[in-house]
Amino acid sequence: MDRLCDESRGQSTAVGCFYFDFGARKEQSAVSVLGSLLRQMVTGMENMPEGISRFFHDQKKAIGGRGPQLVDIVKMLQAITSLRSTFMCIDALDECRGVQRVGLLDSLKEILERSPRMRIFLTGRLHIRAEVEKGLAQRVRSVSISPTKGDIIRYLRARLNKDETPEAMNETLEAEILYKIPENISEM
Numbered sequence: 743m744d745r746l747c748d749e750s751r752g753q754s755t756a757v758g759c760f761y762f763d764f765g766a767r768k769e770q771s772a773v774s775v776l777g778s779l780l781r782q783m784v785t786g787m788e789n790m791p792e793g794i795s796r797f798f799h800d801q802k803k804a805i806g807g808r809g810p811q812l813v814d815i816v817k818m819l820q821a822i823t824s825l826r827s828t829f830m831c832i833d834a835l836d837e838c839r840g841v842q843r844v845g846l847l848d849s850l851k852e853i854l855e856r857s858p859r860m861r862i863f864l865t866g867r868l869h870i871r872a873e874v875e876k877g878l879a880q881r882v883r884s885v886s887i888s889p890t891k892g893d894i895i896r897y898l899r900a901r902l903n904k905d906e907t908p909e910a911m912n913e914t915l916e917a918e919i920l921y922k923i924p925e926n927i928s929e930m
Contacts, residue, residue, distance in 0.1 A: 783819070
């Protein structure tokens with residue numbers, strides 16, 4: 743993400759990212775995800791499109807200051823993403839509740855239909871692959887990535903080398919960690 747943001751700085755490119763958190767599943771709806779992406783993209787713009795500015799001005803006058811609905815957010819994202827190259831990165835999509843994931847994928851498909859210069863990068867476990875492909879109407883390229891045992895061992899060694907209490911570790915415990923964790927690792 744940092745590299746993508748660095749490379750797009752100074753260009754007419756919008757970048758937004760969202761990280762799903764299993765612990766906050768109830769709060770992470772299609773509205774909150776796309777609203778967060780919209781906020782990031784609007785924040786990075788020198789001039790906000792008039793329609794979006796007017797929408798938020800009008801919402802302030804509404805009773806209770808009602809927030810935008812999903813259909814409103816989709817329209818605003820379509821307006822922004824149709825004007826410029828856009829990258830949306832959504833991490834851990836599998837952590838999104840099923841009903842919300844369907845709504846999010848439907849909304850992303852709608853946005854993509856009006857935004858030929860938009861690219862979406864999604865990560866998630868393999869079990870949602872078919873749902874993503876169906877939801878985005880085959881506008882998807884999938885790449886399966888999984889760590890090798892050697893990758894896991896290198897990662898563990900790097901973490902062990904940064905341990906702030908090395909005196910708590912002896913050679914036997916380190917060897918056990920480097921053996922058992924890679925042997926028992928899941929698809930995560």
